Amino acid sequence: MVENNNKPILQLKDISKTYSSKTSFLGGCGKEIVALNHISLKIFKGEIFGLVGESGSGKTTAGRLIVKLEKPAAGKIFLNGNEITGLTGKVLKDFRLKVQMIFQDPYQSLNPQLSIYDTVSEPLHIHNIENVQARKYLVIQALKSAGLTPPDDFLHRYPHQLSGGQRQRVAIARAMILKPKFVIADEPTSMLDASISAHIFNILLEMREKLGTTFLFISHSLAAARYLCDRIAVIYRGNLVEIGPGDAVIQKPKHPYTQALLDALPKFGHWDEVRRYDTLLKAERDTYQDEGCPFFDRCKVAHKEKCSRERPHLTAAGDSHSVACFYA
Amino acid sequence: MALLEVENLSIGYHSQKGYLHAVEDISFSLEAGKSFGFVGESGCGKTTLGIALMRLLPPNGVIGEGRILFEGKDLLKKSDEEMRGIRWKKIAMIFQAAMNALNPVHRVEDQIVEAILAHDLMHSKEEAMKQVEDLFVLVGIPKDRMRDYPHQYSGGMKQRAIIAMAMACRPTLMIADEPTTALDVIVQDQILGEIKSLQEKYKISIIFISHDISIVSDVCDNIGVMYAGQLVEYGDKVEVFSSPAHPYTKALLSSYPTVTGEKYKLEPIAGEPPNLINPPSGCRFCHRCPSAGVSCKTESPVWFELTPTHRAFCSYIR
Numbered sequence: 001m002v003e004n005n006n007k008p009i010l011q012l013k014d015i016s017k018t019y020s021s022k023t024s025f026l027g028g029c030g031k032e033i034v035a036l037n038h039i040s041l042k043i044f045k046g047e048i049f050g051l052v053g054e055s056g057s058g059k060t061t062a063g064r065l066i067v068k069l070e071k072p073a074a075g076k077i078f079l080n081g082n083e084i085t086g087l088t089g090k091v092l093k094d095f096r097l098k099v100q101m102i103f104q105d106p107y108q109s110l111n112p113q114l115s116i117y118d119t120v121s122e123p124l125h126i127h128n129i130e131n132v133q134a135r136k137y138l139v140i141q142a143l144k145s146a147g148l149t150p151p152d153d154f155l156h157r158y159p160h161q162l163s164g165g166q167r168q169r170v171a172i173a174r175a176m177i178l179k180p181k182f183v184i185a186d187e188p189t190s191m192l193d194a195s196i197s198a199h200i201f202n203i204l205l206e207m208r209e210k211l212g213t214t215f216l217f218i219s220h221s222l223a224a225a226r227y228l229c230d231r232i233a234v235i236y237r238g239n240l241v242e243i244g245p246g247d248a249v250i251q252k253p254k255h256p257y258t259q260a261l262l263d264a265l266p267k268f269g270h271w272d273e274v275r276r277y278d279t280l281l282k283a284e285r286d287t288y289q290d291e292g293c294p295f296f297d298r299c300k301v302a303h304k305e306k307c308s309r310e311r312p313h314l315t316a317a318g319d320s321h322s323v324a325c326f327y328a
Numbered sequence: 329m330a331l332l333e334v335e336n337l338s339i340g341y342h343s344q345k346g347y348l349h350a351v352e353d354i355s356f357s358l359e360a361g362k363s364f365g366f367v368g369e370s371g372c373g374k375t376t377l378g379i380a381l382m383r384l385l386p387p388n389g390v391i392g393e394g395r396i397l398f399e400g401k402d403l404l405k406k407s408d409e410e411m412r413g414i415r416w417k418k419i420a421m422i423f424q425a426a427m428n429a430l431n432p433v434h435r436v437e438d439q440i441v442e443a444i445l446a447h448d449l450m451h452s453k454e455e456a457m458k459q460v461e462d463l464f465v466l467v468g469i470p471k472d473r474m475r476d477y478p479h480q481y482s483g484g485m486k487q488r489a490i491i492a493m494a495m496a497c498r499p500t501l502m503i504a505d506e507p508t509t510a511l512d513v514i515v516q517d518q519i520l521g522e523i524k525s526l527q528e529k530y531k532i533s534i535i536f537i538s539h540d541i542s543i544v545s546d547v548c549d550n551i552g553v554m555y556a557g558q559l560v561e562y563g564d565k566v567e568v569f570s571s572p573a574h575p576y577t578k579a580l581l582s583s584y585p586t587v588t589g590e591k592y593k594l595e596p597i598a599g600e601p602p603n604l605i606n607p608p609s610g611c612r613f614c615h616r617c618p619s620a621g622v623s624c625k626t627e628s629p630v631w632f633e634l635t636p637t638h639r640a641f642c643s644y645i646r
Binding site: 054055163164193194195196197198199201202220221222223224226227247250260261262263264265266267268269270 | 369370483512513514516517520539540541542543545546569570579580583584585586587588589591593594595596597600
């Protein structure tokens, strides 16, 4: 639906990222660890796009590549059709005006020595926007829209005087004060209580509504992704395995891994259903192999012969829904 | 007779700003072989309660009033020496983020062997090692990983090792404080399964503490919902979660996103929990409560019995 009338605001083209694990102090060489394996996706203007996976699946790496905290090993990233992969200097600074990030842990992402006013107005300083009065006005507006009211109460406080939820709202105000076009929210609520998370979700939805911001929402929670996202991509060990409209992915998952993730969630409110505790095969492959489906050794429906030799690619399976599985 | 009976327990902390009423007037009972879950948001006192049951409060923590009857005897009247004989052997605890509690410079097996020998359960090291082997089979860690160091384990395996350690003495009561927080859903699912099957096999009673209602409802028979140090709703899990009576329980439920059923707009709870150094008189939830009446601000709520197995701490339930 979003796809048809829009050009992508952000596009990843065949992005790969590998890390080499620490070399032993005896001089042995480190193993190559593939964090992202040929990822391609498009995110459209005004949508909230969810990237869901377990820890170590590469979802945070994807976010860090987009804000240019990391460099991809291969592939290209485009923002509004312009390549951003090799930006430096002035152009890079301009790019940072448009793309911002909200980090996972509000206890680590705020400088304890800066007051809330200094924290939130710092981006304005860096980009030399407006004079002092106007800055103060902008900060107050940003705090207000992040749900910190009355904003005057917060201006001269320090992070240690705030609760986790309030800190995360400060981080949101800081990210949003430049009115960025694209915001990456990396597990913004995983450290927060449910009722505070709900508040943060509603603030993000409101900002999308008011400012038309596009969000990449990175999360391990399928329930949160379903609530927020228009489209959801599921990532497994650096490979996109399923991508589609939020409701379709959660209600009618096509990939066995997505299915397993959903099965593993406690079924709240369904008291009679018998729980299964073995949704995945336990066999795990430590080394990365280029052959076969990345999921095959844990997959219950895998056809061992074919899946161990051939790699399934993302293929269309219904209305803007794609899945990387031979047997979906 | 219930295995554990807690009566009017109040716990506080001395702090620089004054006395903090962390837990107030909590009563509940747990039958042998059953599980009881405490849910609530951070700061509601659920962890304090768990630690107090083990009598492991930090030096500034005080148990003000109440009784903790374990197998009919009051734990608060036991000497420190007697408590040492009960801890781990009869009541074991899996602490929050316990997987970070393994000592990084010792092999996992040695750490558990040490714990077993320290509690005089086995006399020889060989015996203890055999026991550890059995425990690892029990929690599903392959034998050849016993001699590894903690950093070679994944988060889920460390948590399993901790559960193995807690199970070492075959306790009658296990207190699990957020045992799966920080784990991925699939690992969480396996750990919950592990805890449940251990419970069935050895008829252990479990007190399960979590902020996640879906996990608590998955593992527990009975539920206690806590808010600002008080128990506000208590009863059978199906009754509590399918027909919640206390406004806080209702608010908590409507702020949880789900993966099943119709998508609904999440309603965060407005405001913040009260300061527990000077807790407000009357109902502690009243200034955030959508259905609060005038008297809620001044009069303490009373327990209302909806069914014999379901009660709520609110004066406005009709």
